[in-house]
Amino acid sequence: MNFEIADTRFSIFCGEAVKIQDGLDEEHLRSLKLDSFKQASFHALFALLEESVKESGLFWTVCSTLHKIFDVNTHMRSAMLDCNLVDTMANVLREVCVYQANYQSVIGPFFPLMDCWTSFARLIVSSLVPYK
DSSP states (O other): OOHHHHHHHHHHHHTSOOOGGGOOOHHHHHHOOOOHHHHHHHHHHHHHHHHGGGSHHHHHHHHHHHHHHHHHOHHHHHHHHHTTHHHHHHHHHHHHHHHHHHOSOSSSTHHHHHHHHHHHHHHHHHHHSOOO
8 A cells, every 4th residue: 555546545535636645625525425436435445544554654644534534524424434434443453453563662653553543433432422
């Protein structure tokens, strides 16, 4: 996995050329309309997230971008959940744990990986669990 593949997958999702390292415009994300093609593209984006764990910069960018989509567009949020986002997050956590176990030192890219994943996971949980 690399940024070129990630850019291509997000470009297909957005319907225009994007460079995820530059970030996605929040207003554009809010205005995206859900259709069957966009919903189906979440499977490719989730596979990208799982495969990017070993490349910390790519993982951070992909995870943050999906986090942003989930946060700003309620229709996309529902579609992401319907496309098994929770299962994907569990798979990512498993991959991160395997990666950390194989990593010689905890100093380095492990903590940013967990920080990014945890932030996204908290948002998912807070949006699913009603509270007062």
